[in-house]
Amino acid sequence: MAVYQATASAPVNIACIKYWGKRDTKLILPTNSSLSVTLDQDHLRSTTTSRADPSFKHDRLWLNGEEEEIKDGGRMATCIAEMKRLRKEEVEDKQPNEPKLSTYPVHIASFNNFPTAAGLASSASGFAALVSSLAQLYQLPVSPSTLSVIARQGSGSACRSLFGGFVAWEQGTKPDGSDSLAVQVAPQSHWPDIHALICVVSDDKKGTSSTSGMQRTVETSPLLQHRIKHVVPQRMVDISKAILDRDFDAFAAITMADSNQFHAVALDTEPPIFYMNDVSRAIIALIVEYNRVSVAKGLGRKAAYTYDAGPNAVIYTKKENVKEIVELIVKYFPQKEGSFKDVFGLFGGADVAKSEG
Numbered sequence: 161m162a163v164y165q166a167t168a169s170a171p172v173n174i175a176c177i178k179y180w181g182k183r184d185t186k187l188i189l190p191t192n193s194s195l196s197v198t199l200d201q202d203h204l205r206s207t208t209t210s211r212a213d214p215s216f217k218h219d220r221l222w223l224n225g226e227e228e229e230i231k232d233g234g235r236m237a238t239c240i241a242e243m244k245r246l247r248k249e250e251v252e253d254k255q256p257n258e259p260k261l262s263t264y265p266v267h268i269a270s271f272n273n274f275p276t277a278a279g280l281a282s283s284a285s286g287f288a289a290l291v292s293s294l295a296q297l298y299q300l301p302v303s304p305s306t307l308s309v310i311a312r313q314g315s316g317s318a319c320r321s322l323f324g325g326f327v328a329w330e331q332g333t334k335p336d337g338s339d340s341l342a343v344q345v346a347p348q349s350h351w352p353d354i355h356a357l358i359c360v361v362s363d364d365k366k367g368t369s370s371t372s373g374m375q376r377t378v379e380t381s382p383l384l385q386h387r388i389k390h391v392v393p394q395r396m397v398d399i400s401k402a403i404l405d406r407d408f409d410a411f412a413a414i415t416m417a418d419s420n421q422f423h424a425v426a427l428d429t430e431p432p433i434f435y436m437n438d439v440s441r442a443i444i445a446l447i448v449e450y451n452r453v454s455v456a457k458g459l460g461r462k463a464a465y466t467y468d469a470g471p472n473a474v475i476y477t478k479k480e481n482v483k484e485i486v487e488l489i490v491k492y493f494p495q496k497e498g499s500f501k502d503v504f505g506l507f508g509g510a511d512v513a514k515s516e517g
């Protein structure tokens with residue numbers, strides 16, 4: 161008997177222009193476009209195996225070895241149903257001899273290989289890997305952008321993990337969300353010099369989830385309205401140009417400004433949301449000073465910090481500066497135990513540093 165099984169993996173991405181706010185919470189349509197860098201390291205990935213079998217009773221899911229319920233009408237159920245629909249429309253309806261995999265229940269097992277110490281959200285890589293593995297299982301003749309429309313319905317930021325390199329999520333205008341999808345702005349090979357240094361300030365579970373936090377921001381923040389109308393559209397244009405021109409100074413300025421504004425809209429939410437802590441703010445001060453010295457020497461900015469819905473810093477820089485920045489951080493934020501070397505190699509695509517300081 162034929163075995164229908166496929167495995168795929170997807171990496172984590174970190175946004176430079178932040179997605180924060182939905183105009184449609186069911187379809188996960190954003191209030192603004194966003195742009196991220198997909199981290200290429202083998203260490204920061206979700207790997208998912210899917211299997212379809214007519215003898216299975218119903219769809220089931222295991223995350224890191226533990227079974228999770230697939231709630232009716234929930235995000236996971238939606239993604240699986242959408243992938244089965246594509247299988248039927250794109251394969252079975254067109255080629256009647258193909259097996260009717262869309263009618264078989266699926267069993268899905270997913271693993272994240274990143275250490276919990278990295279404190280990274282796994283929903284982006286998780287849903288991207290889920291959609292990729294089902295696309296392979298179902299032999300779908302569709303583009304990554306088409307798959308991104310489905311991954312988006314699992315977790316908004318997941319749509320960007322369908323591509324490597326520099327990736328935009330275009331907010332789209334259609335009510336059905338068919339044009340709210342990810343596109344690659346440039347492959348990693350266009351600017352391989354860019355590295356991401358991940359500074360783990362705390363691996364505690366965050367206080368306010370992205371999903372509920374951004375909804376509260378949409379409902380209460382006047383600043384968000386200014387951001388989505390008057391700030392993000394131009395930033396998307398400017399950062400895409402900076403990437404295409406390999407202009408690190410401009411890339412850094414926009415990335416830091418957008419992180420700042422994202423945390424400003426969190427603070428402008430009622431009740432206010434604080435994602436950064438004192439260590440996060442001290443790292444900002446360090447990078448600001450580091451850039452000030454570099455700009456004074458006529459070298460432009462050498463580093464860019466960005467923070468998501470938590471206190472951990474991601475620092476983008478060029479490879480030539482990674483060592484210097486890691487040394488600076490170690491100097492000002494001494495490690496309690498171990499050091500950078502026990503997490504990730506310094507010159508991978510992503511470099512992870514842990515500091516509880």
Ligand code: DP6
Pocket residue numbers: 174175177178179180188194281283314315316317318370371372468469
């Ligand atoms: C701050 O994609 O996790 O990381 O769509 O509700 O699942 P849902 O939210 P999620 O939000 C990510 C928010 C962010 C910014 C970003 O990645 O663009």
